[in-house]
Amino acid sequence: MIWHIFKKDLRLLWKFALAVAILPFAHAAVRFRIGHEFAEGDVYPALLLLFEIMLYFGAATLTATLVHLDGLVSVRQDWLVRPIRRRDLLAAKLLFLALAVQLPLFLANLAGGLAAGSSLSVVFSAAFTENLYFLFGFALPILAFASLTRNMTEALGGAFVFFIAVVGLEVLFIPLNGGAALGPTTGTGIAWIPQSERMIVYTVAAAAILALQYLRRAAPTSRAVLGAAAALCLLTQILPWRYAFGFETALSGAAPAARSIAIRFDPAAGKYQSPVPDDPAQPRLQMGASGLRRTDYVAPIYLPIRIAGLGAGSLLKIDRASVHLVNPGGKTGQTLSPGTDPLDFSVSGETADGSAPLPYFEPLRIPNTVLERIKNTPVAIRVDYSATLLKLVSTNVFSPYDADRRIPHIGWCQTRLNDSRTTVQLRCLSVGNPPQCLTALLEDPATGVHNPAIQGCLNDYSPYFGRYKPSDPIMVGGANLRFRDEAGLLHYPVGASQLGSAQVVLRSYAVVGHFSRSLVIPSIRLADWAAD
């Protein structure tokens, strides 16, 4: 009878289902039209976002409508008095979701990925895992939630109340989280761990609610499950950093190369001074990383450090640096800084002369209120580093002019000069997860001279692919490699005159392992290391 019920639902909802099924294809078509995103300021990215929002909203409302056709909370539904097996009804709803929502999304992602130039196996794998992510992280929870409501008004109202309740609880959690609303792992490479925990909670709770609702129509118990699941999801957000990073470290296995890495404080390197003013036209290498936690209430302290033992062709990424005061007895005192902006600091193993480690200035963010109290007093501090070691995987060379290459594990890359001929634009379309870190630079191969490298990291160590936004598996990464300053204030080693013989060098890095280090500074006056 599953097929029979499915046909009835399709007869009632085919127009709505068709509209929702078209959306991922429309999204894929716009994505294809955008291509490598060289053009700026056109309407397509906005259209892409619009289709994405419509897809989520459409899929959610279609799911709710589907459930309400044979509602479970109401006592007036005709199906309740018919000899319809409840597991058949549930199976029919799942079949409908699979065919009307999941399958079109999968096919659209498959088509979009193939159009983005990736191989079928890579595209299939990425589209499949993305599809599972959508199913377990969105479609099933929505189905379960809708099964607790009588109609669309109740579903939308319930979702709104639920949202407000969750936001309210998050606000209550802020003090527990060291002032950060979203938890210590948010915006870091290990954010996937609490996300996966939430995914498990969603899936288990959705399965429990669907079973309770469809097999027993036990709405009060189901609502209790929903409440418990919401509370659990909030708790996953405050997963302590050390447990999450410990899990990630255990998962990635031992990294012998990391054992020789040492971090030491180097006051002789002097105070940090920005070499050039902030240049808004020089964006970071874009890797689609999630937004950083903004910490406007903090003051940056630039700690001069040297990192030894980092081999050539390797990259060290500091995922978190937490600063603690150390009491005279050697015990850990007040925590000054829960962490650092995760994309702010990484160190390349390529040094100027290939031997001695260069000094680096690591930004530590310390709350202004705390800093004002202790900045002029010598204090002992301990910095706990959580770091990731990456190794060079491939070096790829392009012409700065209209290069067009498909590179395994990176994607479909193209270069182009911008209209004002000041910048080489490098763009790569990746399907699924691109390499963990990429560096790009403009180099004169004859002399070996190069412009400063631009580096970007994905900042996501998850062992599987899947994400909420966007719902397709394509990622556009790139860098703007400047070689000429129109105002004439900046001089580039590889300038416009060398561009004819220059090449774009793109290096990709993969994670070797994760490790922790502690740096103890017995006496430091923090005011000495504040940025000018």
Added chain:
Amino acid sequence: MIRIENLHKRFRRHDAIRGISFTVPEGSAYALIGANGAGKTTTLKILMNILQPTSGAVTLLGVDSRRITPRELNRIGYVSENQQMPERLTVDQYFAYLRPFYQRWDRQLEASLRAQLRLPASRRIGELSHGMRMKMALACALPFRPGVLILDEPFSGLDPLVRDEFMDGVLGQAGETTILISTHELGEIEGVATHVAFLEEGRLLFDEPMDQLRERFRAVRIVFDHPAPLPQQPPPDWFHLAAAGNTLEFIDAQFSARDSHQRLNARFHGIRSIDAEPVPLRTIFTSLARAVRSAA
């Protein structure tokens, strides 16, 4: 066929059903009467496993109502005034949808019911009037020849013509189907019900065969040879007492042809004549309802 024992249902702080018990014999047409909010619909929904009882035992076709499976539902027809059918399906489409779920769906019976009730095949259910929907619900509840037919307030909002059509449809099933009908439209069940139970504020006031009920409820008219006295403390089963001139009138809920005259003669003197007439079900119902409310 249907047995309810000490059934309780509580909605938060409100006791909707307060320990009712009754049995519906096989082949009977059992009328559950009561005012709005008496608990009739709640009782029937518990019977159909749409609501869960707070306590008590409810069995239908020998099965605990909480354990009713599609096998039992294959033999139960249910029609309710507020039944929600898929509004965007046409009449034809809904019949086609329901047919495969039933093992004994009789297409000939379906066709004759649809013709008898004059249901428009291509009209969407959402476009049907209330009366049409009730007829539709009935037509969907009968073609599988249910062993039990449960009707919850089937007459509410129906015009007399539709009521007649509806009752014709129901009466076509009488005899081979056990019918449990909840209503406060007493005139409609008067000639149909074989048993009647009266529910008031979640309590069962009586439950007995219709002929017994008719037998014991009488409109009594006593003519005295002097001005009629109005008893200061009448028996609790006398309702609507009224004295005018030499005449005293009331409804006696425990009338007995054998000894009521004797009891009345012993209670009053100067009786010239006693008449006892059967009363309509409506009068019985309103008498009891008022008595319960005034006692409360």
